[in-house]
Amino acid sequence: MAVDVQTVLGTFQPSLFLPSLISKNKDGVLRELVGHVRSSGLVREDAPVLEMLKSRERLGSTGIGHGIAVPHGRSLSVQRLVAGFAKHDKGVEWDSPDGEKVHLIFLILAPPIEQPNRYLPFLGRVVEAVSDPERRSRLVGVTSFPQFQEFLRDALS
Amino acid sequence: MPSRKTEPETVAEPRDPLTILVLLQDLDLLLREASDPAQAAESNRMGFQTGGIEELRTARQQLAATLDVRILRHYEVASKRYAGRAIVPIKNRICLGCSGLVPTGANLVSQRIQSCQSCGRILYPL
Numbered sequence: 001m002a003v004d005v006q007t008v009l010g011t012f013q014p015s016l017f018l019p020s021l022i023s024k025n026k027d028g029v030l031r032e033l034v035g036h037v038r039s040s041g042l043v044r045e046d047a048p049v050l051e052m053l054k055s056r057e058r059l060g061s062t063g064i065g066h067g068i069a070v071p072h073g074r075s076l077s078v079q080r081l082v083a084g085f086a087k088h089d090k091g092v093e094w095d096s097p098d099g100e101k102v103h104l105i106f107l108i109l110a111p112p113i114e115q116p117n118r119y120l121p122f123l124g125r126v127v128e129a130v131s132d133p134e135r136r137s138r139l140v141g142v143t144s145f146p147q148f149q150e151f152l153r154d155a156l157s
Numbered sequence: 158m159p160s161r162k163t164e165p166e167t168v169a170e171p172r173d174p175l176t177i178l179v180l181l182q183d184l185d186l187l188l189r190e191a192s193d194p195a196q197a198a199e200s201n202r203m204g205f206q207t208g209g210i211e212e213l214r215t216a217r218q219q220l221a222a223t224l225d226v227r228i229l230r231h232y233e234v235a236s237k238r239y240a241g242r243a244i245v246p247i248k249n250r251i252c253l254g255c256s257g258l259v260p261t262g263a264n265l266v267s268q269r270i271q272s273c274q275s276c277g278r279i280l281y282p283l
Contacts, residue, residue: 060206
């Protein structure tokens with residue numbers, strides 16, 4: 001199914017707009033992100049979500065190159081499709097295919113089953129939003145949630 | 158929204174059998190999706206890597222080995238019967254697997270784990 005721009009905008013949580021992550025490595029960043037998901041009340045339990053994200057990284061890196069990573073996955077602890085966006089000024093090693101450190105991180109979490117199933121199409125829309133070099137540079141300069149929403153609107157309309 | 162520094166958050170390590178069962182079901186789902194050629198191809202097309210499936214299978218075996226044999230068997234039987242959904246949420250005493258009302262004092266797979274008397278799925282309180 002197609003995921004429209006409004007759905008994308010509504011899935012990103014203001015409480016998960018994190019412009020200054022401080023953890024020093026990939027595991028630390030995942031832990032930091034999941035901690036914010038928990039404190040936002042978006043999951044029942046945080047430990048399974050963190051373990052699921054680590055397992056996904058074990059399957060293969062979610063770094064897609066150009067300084068971007070999209071950690072994602074499904075867990076029973078997640079009750080609905082939610083997403084967050086974070087930035088890391090110094091950059092973190094993510095085993096990306098181009099070897100670049102990751103500065104921009106999209107977190108996407110979904111329950112095991114959704115009606116309708118928007119998880120994979122949503123992932124596709126996020127990847128589409130950062131497929132263009134000009135858009136990526138614009139995203140680097142985003143410092144607020146409204147700016148981030150504006151970026152998504154322009155990138156996906 | 159003004160730029161703000163975020164503090165590292167702590168996440169508890171999983172300990173109890175129900176949490177381990179949830180980890181196991183999440184891992185089984187990830188393995189199933191990664192083993193599906195269409196889903197793996199879609200994932201690769203988006204730029205994600207999926208080459209570590211054997212490592213993940215080993216991790217799954219190690220995790221399963223930490224569970225009591227009786228609990229693991231209950232999980233595996235229910236997982237096979239319900240296409241990977243052995244554990245389902247329970248909300249307001251309703252099993253969200255079969256929509257059955259779960260009476261007080263439902264079946265106990267162990268002291269910490271309840272299963273639905275109607276369908277046998279393991280219940281995960283929301």
